Amino acid sequence: MTEHYFSWRNLAVLVIPSLLGLFLFMTPITTEQGLTIPVAMLANSLKTALAGWMPWLLTGIVVSSALLTLGYSVRRQQPATDSFWQKLFCPGWIWLTVRLIGALFILLVATGTGPEFITSKATGGLVFADLMPILFCVFIFAGLLLPLLLNFGLLELVGTLMTKIMRPVFRLPGRSAVDCIASWLGDGSVGILLTSKQYEAGYYTAREAAVIGTTFSAVSVTFCLVVLGQVKLEHMFVQFYGTICLAGVVAAIVLPYLPPLSRKKDTYITGMDQMQAEGGQFDQHSVWRRACQHGLHRASQAPGVVQTLKEGVHNALDMVFGVLPVIMAVGTFALIVAEYTPLFGWLGAPFVPLLELLQIPFADEASKAIMVGFADMFVPSILVTAIPSEMTRFVIAALSVTQLIYMSEVGALLLGSKIPVNFWDLLLIFLLRTLITLPVIALMAHWLF
Numbered sequence: 001m002t003e004h005y006f007s008w009r010n011l012a013v014l015v016i017p018s019l020l021g022l023f024l025f026m027t028p029i030t031t032e033q034g035l036t037i038p039v040a041m042l043a044n045s046l047k048t049a050l051a052g053w054m055p056w057l058l059t060g061i062v063v064s065s066a067l068l069t070l071g072y073s074v075r076r077q078q079p080a081t082d083s084f085w086q087k088l089f090c091p092g093w094i095w096l097t098v099r100l101i102g103a104l105f106i107l108l109v110a111t112g113t114g115p116e117f118i119t120s121k122a123t124g125g126l127v128f129a130d131l132m133p134i135l136f137c138v139f140i141f142a143g144l145l146l147p148l149l150l151n152f153g154l155l156e157l158v159g160t161l162m163t164k165i166m167r168p169v170f171r172l173p174g175r176s177a178v179d180c181i182a183s184w185l186g187d188g189s190v191g192i193l194l195t196s197k198q199y200e201a202g203y204y205t206a207r208e209a210a211v212i213g214t215t216f217s218a219v220s221v222t223f224c225l226v227v228l229g230q231v232k233l234e235h236m237f238v239q240f241y242g243t244i245c246l247a248g249v250v251a252a253i254v255l256p257y258l259p260p261l262s263r264k265k266d267t268y269i270t271g272m273d274q275m276q277a278e279g280g281q282f283d284q285h286s287v288w289r290r291a292c293q294h295g296l297h298r299a300s301q302a303p304g305v306v307q308t309l310k311e312g313v314h315n316a317l318d319m320v321f322g323v324l325p326v327i328m329a330v331g332t333f334a335l336i337v338a339e340y341t342p343l344f345g346w347l348g349a350p351f352v353p354l355l356e357l358l359q360i361p362f363a364d365e366a367s368k369a370i371m372v373g374f375a376d377m378f379v380p381s382i383l384v385t386a387i388p389s390e391m392t393r394f395v396i397a398a399l400s401v402t403q404l405i406y407m408s409e410v411g412a413l414l415l416g417s418k419i420p421v422n423f424w425d426l427l428l429i430f431l432l433r434t435l436i437t438l439p440v441i442a443l444m445a446h447w448l449f
Helices: 008-026 038-049 054-074 083-089 093-111 124-145 154-170 176-186 188-200 206-215 221-230 234-257 274-279 287-300 305-322 324-340 343-348 351-357 363-367 379-383 390-403 410-416 423-448
Strands: 029-031 034-036
Touching (some): 008 038, 008 154, 008 287, 054 083, 054 305, 083 305, 093 124, 093 324, 124 188, 124 305, 154 234, 188 206, 188 410, 221 234, 221 390, 234 390, 305 324, 324 343, 324 410, 351 363, 363 390, 379 390
16 A cells, blocks of 8 residues: 555655756756756756866876776685675676776877877867766766665656556566666766666666667757767758657667567566566556555655765776776767778768668768767767768768667776677677668658658
8 A cells, every 4th residue: 555655755865966966967947058958958968067177187087097997807716805896896897998098198198209091180089088077977976876766765656657558668676667768868877887887786687778878868958969060960950859759769669679689588677577576566556546655655765865966886896997988988989989990981982772772862971871870979970070961961861860779888887887799799780770770760851851
């Protein structure tokens, strides 16, 4: 019964932190630069405040992460004195190698002493100067504030209400609706962090975490404006974002039924469904009543201020020391391949017949920008800037956003998280997203142009 868990304290614990979390992560705010969310505003303010210190701060973090990981890995046979630090700095030899490569890259870029193909503003310089500063700031605030969404009953309440929509349409639990909204309105990195923490806590199965992380971690509204500005179509923002949403929903419905996502196991990392373990089934007659029961039950178990703050600090440290080195290593390598080899041009050639079938002008030129989106989602819009056709520029710009899996950020974040996907999974999902969303975008483009 709801009354069993109802008290003014539990209600306050459920409502106040949850509303604050909704405001910080999901409330669009109009600024001079366009739409954003409060967490992104905080991150930008921190980025501005630390501008002079940022290069050396990032270098220190990535290098110290690599050295600490090396030290912990060498001493791995000794008993762990602190499970959090052992978990953070002893991830395995593959991630040790990646962190060491990230440290090498960032030292070369920061000191300007490395070869041009690493330090160039189109490769390592882009990751170091443009991408990592804002991600560092987002990680700080997202990590500290995510417990507001996770720990006080909001996910339980919303999850129960949304189950009848999310299960049949996307094959996902209702609580994933909060992840999806946070990703679409906010930032993909926030959604991945939220999904990873929910998977580690036992609220998502391996398949659910993989689907959410690779399907709903969209770029922010603000970055969509940046892409549109690059292809000189700012006046079509509404049509552009509507096309992205339509193509994204189609991909989200179709992809979970296809490998590799369909082959992920529906098993929990903890061995049990934490939602059921904590809350049981409760009242079966009223969805709203059952949602309130789950939410209030979770609120009754909510941690105190000190424990919540500790969890937030651990979240932030996990992302800053665990993921930033991966982004530096994987992002730089992907951009080197895109910038200095013809590989992505060769990979894009098979798309020429498809583009011609869809009657997209300048199919040859457009095909070269399709696969390069796997390295970085902004590069395709740069490559098609000179194409005269507005329709083609529109299609490639929208496709680059809906492809979603780009190794300079989202891909590296996924690989660095606990979400159960590997590099080849991400490459196949990228190709499938391209094949699914391209016809939808082309149809919309023909209608609009």
